[in-house]
Amino acid sequence: MLARTQKTLMAATRRLHGISPFGMFLKQEAKKFPFSNFSGTARERVGQRAKAMAAAYKALPRAQLQKLKAAAAKAKTPPRRKALKNMTRAERRERRANLPPRKPTKYNLFIKKNFSKVKDLPQLKRLKKLAEMWKAAQKK
Numbered sequence: 001m002l003a004r005t006q007k008t009l010m011a012a013t014r015r016l017h018g019i020s021p022f023g024m025f026l027k028q029e030a031k032k033f034p035f036s037n038f039s040g041t042a043r044e045r046v047g048q049r050a051k052a053m054a055a056a057y058k059a060l061p062r063a064q065l066q067k068l069k070a071a072a073a074k075a076k077t078p079p080r081r082k083a084l085k086n087m088t089r090a091e092r093r094e095r096r097a098n099l100p101p102r103k104p105t106k107y108n109l110f111i112k113k114n115f116s117k118v119k120d121l122p123q124l125k126r127l128k129k130l131a132e133m134w135k136a137a138q139k140k
Contacts, residue, residue, distance in 0.1 A: 019075045021068040025057050110134055 033053050038045040060068075084092060104112075114133055118126045 019072050021065065021072045022057055024068050024072040024075065025060075026053065029053065029056065107134065110137065 030053075033049050033056075035042075035045050035049060038048040038052075040048065084095075087095070110133075111130060114130060115126075117133075118129045121129060
């Protein structure tokens with residue numbers, strides 16, 4: 001739940017402010033700082049990597065920082081939209097009704113087609129069996 005909340009907040013921040021020069025730096029330079037270069041537990045490696053990346057960003061020459069700022073300003077950000085929480089129920093209902101229907105995925109179609117084969121199994125075992133069938137179908 002917390003991770004989903006953080007992702008939602010990050011997306012909202014990007015919509016509002018766009019991407020920062022530091023965010024652009026992180027995207028471009030992440031591969032130069034693999035976790036395998038750091039020692040310790042996973043939590044320690046994440047901290048060490050973050051400190052190393054921050055130090056590298058702070059050590060950038062002024063010209064490179066200007067390039068990053070320009071690239072960040074040009075970067076596309078998700079479009080802003082009216083906050084759902086500010087909408088009334090009727091407005092949300094109307095918005096949902098006007099959305100185009102989602103196209104079913106291959107997995108959705110596979111489940112629809114094969115669900116009748118596992119209908120007699122207990123509920124918890126149904127999805128497990130369908131997952132096995134799906135994996136087998138993907139290998140073919």
